[in-house]
Amino acid sequence: MKKANNLYVLLFFAFMILLPTGIQFSYSQGQELSTGQVQSNSTNATNTPLISNSQTLLLEDTTLPQASYLHLYDSSPYKIMNSHIAAKIPCNDDYTTPIIFLFGPDIQVPLDGLALSPLLSQAGGLCMYKGDIIGNGTTNFTDIAIYNNSTDDIVFPPTSTINIRVNEVSPQLNNTIQ
Secondary structure, three states: OHHHHHHHHHHHHHHHHHHHHHHHHHHOOOOOOOHHHHHHOOEOOOOOEEEEEEEEEEOOOOEEOOOOEEEEEEOOOEEEEEEEEEEEEEOOOOOOOOEEEEEEEOOOEEEOOOEEOHHHOOOOOEEEEEEEEEOOOOOOEEEEEEEEOOOOOEEOOOOOEEEEEEEEEEEOOOOOOO
16 A cells, blocks of 8 residues: 555656646747748738637626617727627517627628527527628728617626627728827
């Protein structure tokens, strides 16, 4: 029994000595990377930066007043070129929702085309909507918001969520404050 305990202690100390060495070797580089090298590995064929930024918003007990908006995401000073939205939000008996997604700030553009996920939706309760948003290069979308297009306040029930994933951004041409 004493030999087994000594073996475990020896293995523990060997692990503690070798672990930092292994981490150091696995993360060490012979030379520093330049900015150009890093950027060349993080762009696509159109030379726009690829990012992986996901934001999940838990909306339970949040009130969205009538004819008002809730700002969700800001990518300034970069414009959004490729993103994905998944929203589990209140819906009516016909699976429609008074909540409109807006991209801005240049022009408040309503986002149409989010597809209903019927298997993840309950009419009159919460519905799941999903969609990809692809910029065309001429739009300067940096912000994502939701707008309450109804005459009543919306109070989000439990498990109401919005997930925004931005995959690709591009530098804005006019990103100065005027």
